[in-house]
Structure formats: C-alpha cells, structure tokens
Amino acid sequence: MEQAIYAELPEEGRSEIEDLFNEMRKEFKGRPEELIPMLQRAQRRLGFLPEQAMLEIARITRLSAARVFGTATFYAQFRFQPVGKYIVRVCRGTACHVKGSDRLLETIVGYLHAVPGQMTPDGLFTIETVACFGSCALAPVMVINDSVYGSLNRSRALKLLGEIRNSFPLPKLASLP
Amino acid sequence: MDFSLIRERAEKNWKALETLKQPLIQVGMGTCGKAAGADEVYATAKQTLKQMNLLGRILQVGCIGTCYLEPIMAVRKPGGPFIYYGNLTAKRAEEILLSYLKNDNPRPDWAVCFRGEGPVDGIPRFEDLPMIKPQVRIALRNCGIIDPENIEHYIARGGYGGLARALRMDPEEVAREIKDSGLRGRGGAGFPTGMKWEFARKAPGRMKYIICNADEGDPGAFMDRSLLEGDPHSVLEGMLIGAYAIGCNEGYIYIRAEYPLAIKRLETALIQMEECGLLGRSILGSRFGFEIHIKEGAGAFVCGEETALMASIAGGRGMPCSRPPFPAVKGLWGNPTNINNVETLANVSAILTKGAKWFAGFGTEKSKGTKTFALAGKVERTGLIEVPMGIRLKEIILEIGGGVAKGKKVKAVQTGGPSGGCIPADLFDLPVDYESLTAAGSIMGSGGMVVMDEETCMVDIPRYFLSFTAEESCGKCIPCRLGTRQMLDILNEICEGKGTPEDLDILKEVSETVQKGSLCGLGQTAPNPVQTTLRYFLTEYEAHILRKRCEAGVCKPLFHYEIDPETCNGCGVCSTKCSVEAITGEKKKPHSIEQEKCTKCGACYEACKFQAIRIC
C-alpha cells in the first residue's frame, strides 16, 4: 500500500500542536543538540511527528528542514503516521525469536488485519516491532502502550487484544474490509 | 551536609530495617518483574498486611537474578531470614503471607530458598541453589537486595566509599588502581579501562567529557537495564570516579528510550545525589565538581558505537566516523571524551571500595573479575547472572541454567548478539574469557547469551541476525550496506528452499568483504553469525540446499507436520487449535493433517500433549 511518507495533523489537532510548541519554546533553548529531545517530546504528546511539528522544530532550532527530517527518519523511534489508541509492540529480539515471536507476530497481524507500522482501520491499534525490550528472560514479550506482557503464547496474546477490542462498543470487526 | 553524617544516618536507618520488629517484604519490581505481575503481588502484600492488622514494610527491589521465577516475593519475620517465593499470583501471595505471618508456617513446599540466618527446615539456602552457587556478584552486588530508589540503602552497604577513597588519591593513582585491577571494558570490545582513562586524562583540552553507554542495543541482552533498575548508584559512583581520574566535570548517560523504568530510576538517583552533595560544584567537600545529563536514545543500534553515539548526543544522525582520532583525543564536540559501559562502571565503584588486588583475584590471567550475562532462550532457568571469568560454558548452561527446557537437546549458545557467533554444544568446555570466545569465532560481547535447542534452525539464526544488521546499517559504507543485504537475500533463498551449493561460496566471499571493508564494528562483525554457523553447522546448510529439509521445523517450505497414528489417541485438542480447519479425524481415532490447507503455524504441534505431531 502506497502512503505519503509524512502526514499532516488533522484540523482538530491544531490547537494541541500550538499548546505543545508554546510549552516547548519555554523548555528548550533551541540548540542543535536539543533536536532529538524535541522530536521525542513532540511525539510523546502527539503520538507521531506530523509535518508541521517538524517544520516548527526546524524554525526553533534554526536548522534546515532537511536536517530535521533527515535526523528524524534515521531513528526507528520516530513515526510519521498517526497511531491507534493502543500501540501493540511485539519484540523481535533474539531471545524472543528463538521462542517463536515470528509466529506470535503472524498471529497478531492476522487477528488485527494490519501489518507492522500500520494502524487498524478502526483506529484502535497500531502494530510495531521492536528490537528488544530487555525482558528477554520472559520471552516472547509484547508491550501494549506501557504495559509489558511476558511469557506469551498465541492464545494469551489474542485474549489480551480481544479484551481491549471488546471494551470499545462501536467499531467492531464487521466494519473492517 | 557532611558525608560522614549522611553515612551515619544511612547506616542507622539500614540497621533499623535489618532489626525491624515487624515483617519485611521485598518484591522484585524491575521491568520484567512487573511484566510477570509484580504490581499485583505488591498490592496484595499491602492489602494482606492491612487485613491482618500488621504493621510491616514492603520494599521494591531490583532483580535477584532468578528471572524465570518472576514475580518474586521475599518475606522476613523479625529476626528470621528472608524466605523467597516465585511464580506468584496474587492469590498465592496472600496464602503465603497468611500462612507464614499468622500460623508461622513458611510453606516449604512453595518456597524457593532462604537468604540470611538459617537453617530453615525444608528450604535450601539461596547461596546453595544450583543457579546461584557458581556465581560471584560484584557488579550486581546490591541488585535485588536494596531499594534502588533509596540512596541510603546504597550508602549503608558501603556505597560512595569508593568515591570518597578516590578523592583522597591523586587522579593518576585512581587510573592506575583500575589498571592494576585488570578491568576490561564490558561493552564488548574488552579494552583495558584504566588505559583508556589515562589516554583521556593526558589528552590536551580544557573541556572533557565522560559518557556512560547504556544503549544496550544487542537484542537478547538485559544486564545493563537490570543493573540500572536495581542499583543505579553503583554505576553513577563509577562514573564520578572515572570523571575524577580523567579530570572532567560533565558527563552524559546515553540510554535507550525503550527502558523507561531505568530512566526514571536514574532521574531519582540524580536528585538524591544532589541532596547528598554527590553532584554539583564541590563533591564531598573536595574541589572536584561534576554534573550529569541523561540523553535518551531513539532506537538505532549503531548508536551504541562510540562515534555514532556522540553524533547522536550532538543532535544529528548517529553515523560512525573513522578513528583515529579516537574519542579520548577528539570526541564530543571535538573534546577529549571517555566512554564506558554500564557494567564497567559498576565494577569501578567496587574496585575503588575493595581494591585492585581483590578484584584481580577473580577470573583468569588476561580476563579479570566477573562478567554478567543475560541468560535467555531455550534454557530451563533464565536469569541475570554474574560469573567469574574463566567459568566453562557448560557450567553456565547446564548448572546455572539447568539445561534446555522440556527435555529437548541443547544445540548451541549464541553470545555477543548480532556481532557474535553460535558456539556448538560440543565446545561447551570452552572457558568464558575474551580470548577463548574470540578464538571460537564468537565474542564476549556485552553479555547476551541465548541458548538454542534442536528446534532452533542454524540457518534461520544468521538470517535473523542479518535482517537485523541490514536494517540497522547506517548506510555509510557500501560493503556494510549492500553486503549485509546480499547475505540476507542469499539466506532467505536458502531458507525458502531455493539455495544452491554455489550460494555457500558467495556467502563466504561476501562475508569476508563486509568484515574487511566496513568502517565500524557493526559492519565488521555482522558476518560473524554467518561465519560461525558455516563453520559449525554446515550440515544444516547442506540439508536445506541439497535435501530441501529443515529438521528444526522452522523454515516453512522445508518441512511439514504429520500426525503419528500410533501415538495419536484422538483427543482432538489439535483440531481445536487449528485456525484453518486442516485437521480432521473422529474423536478417539487418530487424526490427520490436510497438507494443502496447513499454514504450518505450529499451533497444533505446541498443543499436542502426547507429542503425536512430528516435524517431517
């Protein structure tokens, strides 16, 4: 599926971005070494880095837009597309790999109908993979937002996701393509 | 406040805790403890004490090392030892507390061990557990024993005594002490730490920096996270000692953003250090001043490499540059910079407290001291371990780790992550030291140790690592950027059953080119997983290429599942697990798999309790 690389923030998010930058102008001096912390701060608040946010950071730091976009795209942490309410991150580290995380991921992808990096059409989930969460002793590991789940198997993972999905009444499976 | 007063107060409070007249409960609350359900156990403990009308204290501690038992709770009655319980649920935790605290029955049937004054009937001593016995805990000396968010605990156990001693010595003497201890960098390369400090100390420049490398990018490693979560001050003290020896007043901790709890504990630790006069202009009343900044990484493995790390701190793309000039001469913003790994620094504080000679008493001639490992993968007892250098691999895997889970056969162990290699089981007599592991084609690495069994495919493993390094290559060097991709493509073909015998020659050739033609360690070591598997597991490559077979049952086009009619008793569990309805059969009669429908997801294989489903 072809997608534009960078997304704009929807209309209703405009005031949020203004608030954010008012705060950031106070917190940061605009030095070049603050670039990554500023990107992190923006993403933490907005869930992803919309084009406007990166351009604004370029203005504050007086760096070229190319430098800001170039740096942001270098790091795996930054996203340029909006994310679902729940970010499901599946560990693809070595310990998790030998304990079958590829099959776990396959199952989750099949259940949510989205591939890593993609948001489900109902806006509820985004699947991501991560190199390692550092909880390898409990492999395989999955993180949903900030909660870490270890020693997973397929049925437990699906149960967790199912519970979340069922707690939202409206967008049900039926609305999916 | 004077440090001796701070220490006195810390010791007094620690003593009060040790002689507490009420029950004391410890819950392991590292990231993995929490992942396993420690929060619930903590809440239950609190509630149960209240319910029994008991005053008592509950402490959050770091990892004691037996990660496979998480969540873990230790309970101490006044005057008694700590009794440890593992794999807890909220319900079990409550039952234990009621039984022990009310009826004085410590439930030996549920207990794992005790720590402290014993003996306790029917419960083994912590130090005698097969997992713990071969270990020597230096870097991890406080992990799982103290509250990492309370600086007084650290100080009461001798913490910052090493710094106090260092400040009474000349900086040169401090560097020499580390040199004499034989400590080598624990971040992977094993460069002598004292020597590195001397270079940075001698380098001309007014502004100098020390950086703690907490990027821990090796997928499958968690020693540094556990150490920072369990005992942040041991690392911070080491950093201060290093700064004093080098003559610098500013330091950075570069830590990966995937470790939020470690970051939080560091932030708490820094605030407490400031309150105790351990940061700022005049540390412990001396003329030495120091400040520390925390920098969060943003998810790039290559940023663990020194020059890339510094480029990242400076706010750019984390791309390595060629060395020399070495960071010790020209590092962060062009100034002399010393970079040390988390574990290296935790050893530094221990060495300054107990002396170089004591430290050098552990380990082998060229590899002194101990090394922590994150023991994971297909091993019975996963954990955070620390062993004296020179210990044999089999002691780690078979004794500490208890061998491979589920009675399967152990095949290999992987050390050093994407930069390391796979060592086959018949070489498990190998001693763990820098030179021996390198000679076997692997590396010591930072401490990831992933055990593999007969169901791990040794062609899939290098393929997995290459997919990682190809993704993480920063793209600066052509051999690394294209070579990792080409090796990956070839390995993908082999795993799909499209490999040819010539592929093996090309793999060898490309791997040598990438090794020789890359600028940084990422590229130079990326071929190691390929080379070691070619060296030790050539027959598996051949089976994939010539017989189109993956005996481990990993590469989907090269195997299928079959149900053995002799063993199958028709319980039907497998068919309930199959999402594509590929399994048919009447109840109580042997089932069978329709191969055309089967997606080889493996769900039935995992579910069958009678091992009736075979990899063919």
Ligand SMILES: Cc1cc2nc3c(=O)[nH]c(=O)nc-3n(C[C@H](O)[C@H](O)[C@H](O)COP(=O)(O)O)c2cc1C
């Ligand atoms: C690609 C790459 C990744 C690295 N990742 C880490 C890391 O995550 N942690 C670490 O301490 N060292 C890492 N290193 C090693 C560091 O470059 C450096 O040698 C080390 O931090 C020095 O500290 P030490 O002397 O205390 O070991 C990495 C090296 C390379 C080439």
Ligand code: SF4
């Ligand atoms: S070896 Fe690879 S990761 Fe290292 S600098 Fe070259 S291209 Fe970048």
Ligand code: SF4
């Ligand atoms: S491997 Fe998966 S798809 Fe195939 S029969 Fe078993 S459960 Fe069904």
Ligand code: FES
């Ligand atoms: S390998 Fe999955 S948490 Fe480390």
Ligand code: FES
């Ligand atoms: S339980 Fe977390 S590292 Fe051991």
